[in-house]
Amino acid sequence: MNILIKNASVLTMTDHAELINNASVFIEDGKIKGIGGNSENLKADKIIDGTNKLVMPGLINSHTHIAMSLFRNYADDLPFWPWLTERIMPLEEKLIPEHVYWGSMLSIVEMIKSGVTSFADMYFFMDEVAKAVDETGIRASLSIGMSDSGDQDLKINNAKKYYDSWHGKADGRITVMAGPHAPYSCEPSFLHKVINMAAEKGMGIHIHLSESKKEVEDSYNLRGKSPIKHVHDLGLFELPTLAAHCVHLSDEDIAILVDKKVNVANNPGSNLKLGNGFARVEDMLKKGVNVALGTDGSASNNNLNMFEEINLAALVNKALKGDTTSIPAATAVKMATLNGAKALGLEKEVGTLEVGKKADIVILDLNKPHFYPRYNLVASLAYSAQASDVETVIVDGKILMENYELKTIDVEKVMYNAEKCAKSLIK
Numbered sequence: 001m002n003i004l005i006k007n008a009s010v011l012t013m014t015d016h017a018e019l020i021n022n023a024s025v026f027i028e029d030g031k032i033k034g035i036g037g038n039s040e041n042l043k044a045d046k047i048i049d050g051t052n053k054l055v056m057p058g059l060i061n062s063h064t065h066i067a068m069s070l071f072r073n074y075a076d077d078l079p080f081w082p083w084l085t086e087r088i089m090p091l092e093e094k095l096i097p098e099h100v101y102w103g104s105m106l107s108i109v110e111m112i113k114s115g116v117t118s119f120a121d122m123y124f125f126m127d128e129v130a131k132a133v134d135e136t137g138i139r140a141s142l143s144i145g146m147s148d149s150g151d152q153d154l155k156i157n158n159a160k161k162y163y164d165s166w167h168g169k170a171d172g173r174i175t176v177m178a179g180p181h182a183p184y185s186c187e188p189s190f191l192h193k194v195i196n197m198a199a200e201k202g203m204g205i206h207i208h209l210s211e212s213k214k215e216v217e218d219s220y221n222l223r224g225k226s227p228i229k230h231v232h233d234l235g236l237f238e239l240p241t242l243a244a245h246c247v248h249l250s251d252e253d254i255a256i257l258v259d260k261k262v263n264v265a266n267n268p269g270s271n272l273k274l275g276n277g278f279a280r281v282e283d284m285l286k287k288g289v290n291v292a293l294g295t296d297g298s299a300s301n302n303n304l305n306m307f308e309e310i311n312l313a314a315l316v317n318k319a320l321k322g323d324t325t326s327i328p329a330a331t332a333v334k335m336a337t338l339n340g341a342k343a344l345g346l347e348k349e350v351g352t353l354e355v356g357k358k359a360d361i362v363i364l365d366l367n368k369p370h371f372y373p374r375y376n377l378v379a380s381l382a383y384s385a386q387a388s389d390v391e392t393v394i395v396d397g398k399i400l401m402e403n404y405e406l407k408t409i410d411v412e413k414v415m416y417n418a419e420k421c422a423k424s425l426i427k
């Protein structure tokens with residue numbers, strides 16, 4: 001099917017957030033075939049009138065645990081360590097595949113409705129997450145979350161099998177990474193096994209790094225170096241790496257991230273809620289680190305709303321730096337689009353609207369009071385837009401939501417089953 005979006009404001013997010021007014025986007029065979037003014041001679045199976053609409057690249061949630069939507073509002077206002085080890089992890093021991101499937105479906109509904117077209121996930125029972133991605137039409141980078149406890153060789157084998165089963169599947173919408181949870185939950189010998197396995201398979205690594213002050217202090221006490229230096233010395237950064245958080249960094253850490261081209265997923269909402277502080281986003285970007293944006297799981301956020309993360313990135317860094325020019329609107333939007341695509345290794349395919357790229361596109365309704373007067377649509381996205389402004393979502397050239405109606409998911413069924421699963425877990 002080909003699709004023509006006409007008469008729209010098109011934000012390509014190529015150099016300097018280019019905005020083209022009264023433009024069209026032509027989509028064929030899942031790809032963008034044309035962007036620009038003249039659409040008179042084009043024939044399309046489907047025409048979308050873009051009057052009063054903003055067409056932009058889909059948002060990319062570069063770090064999350066989507067099945068954790070089942071734990072939303074279950075353990076709040078707690079410090080990071082007791083939150084994770086005393087409340088969340090004991091509940092995760094009771095998880096079965098069915099829970100992860102419905103929790104994932106619930107989150108995919110939430111993400112599509114809020115304009116997310118790709119996400120990077122790390123969790124348990126990842127076959128269920130892959131099934132949910134396959135069925136719903138969204139795009140994802142998936143990794144089995146691993147710690148060093150239990151049978152390590154079995155875990156390595158399962159990660160290999162997962163890669164063989166799912167990498168490149170769902171019409172190429174699924175990619176697979178290795179997911180060692182964090183340096184504090186993966187001893188060096190286990191990290192070596194993961195690194196060797198990932199190198200053999202050609203996998204990237206998705207890991208939590210330097211999230212809390214305690215993690216960094218413990219690392220210095222145990223090894224005399226930071227978590228970043230520790231995994232660097234183990235050779236982890238020789239592989240393409242997506243490092244979630246990177247909040248507490250020294251200048252030397254940032255130099256390593258630059259040198260090894262490590263992608264960072266900044267999660268400002270989760271870092272605020274868990275009291276973990278503020279990442280040095282501007283310092284990293286200025287030095288050349290690719291910093292993307294993520295929500296983390298819904299137990300620490302408590303939603304998957306990337307518009308909130310864009311807004312937080314544009315606000316908190318100004319306060320942190322005492323400088324209102326820190327992370328301007330266009331930079332925050334870029335973190336959630338092109339930088340996210342880079343972080344997932346997908347920058348040749350998605351992240352901007354360009355001819356030849358895959359058609360991962362969202363359409364926002366601009367005819368809402370909070371968009372008027374329409375001086376600057378990029379500023380609107382960072383400071384005024386709401387997730388509920390997302391009206392239509394296209395992934396791989398397929399419409400997943402049209403005029404607020406989800407096309408691939410029975411939303412009532414998903415909410416019913418997710419609620420049932422959550423209640424069976426939290427009795």
Ligand SMILES: CSC[C@H]1O[C@@H](n2cnc3c(O)ncnc32)[C@H](O)[C@@H]1O
Pocket residue numbers: 065084088089092122123124144145146147181182208211270296297300
């Ligand atoms: C091994 S699967 C993923 C694992 O990560 C836990 N998790 C969720 N949020 C965070 C976070 O902010 N820091 C560290 N770990 C986190 C999740 O509960 C799973 O156990």
Ligand SMILES: [Zn+2]
Pocket residue numbers: 063064065208244296297
């Ligand atoms: Zn996380």
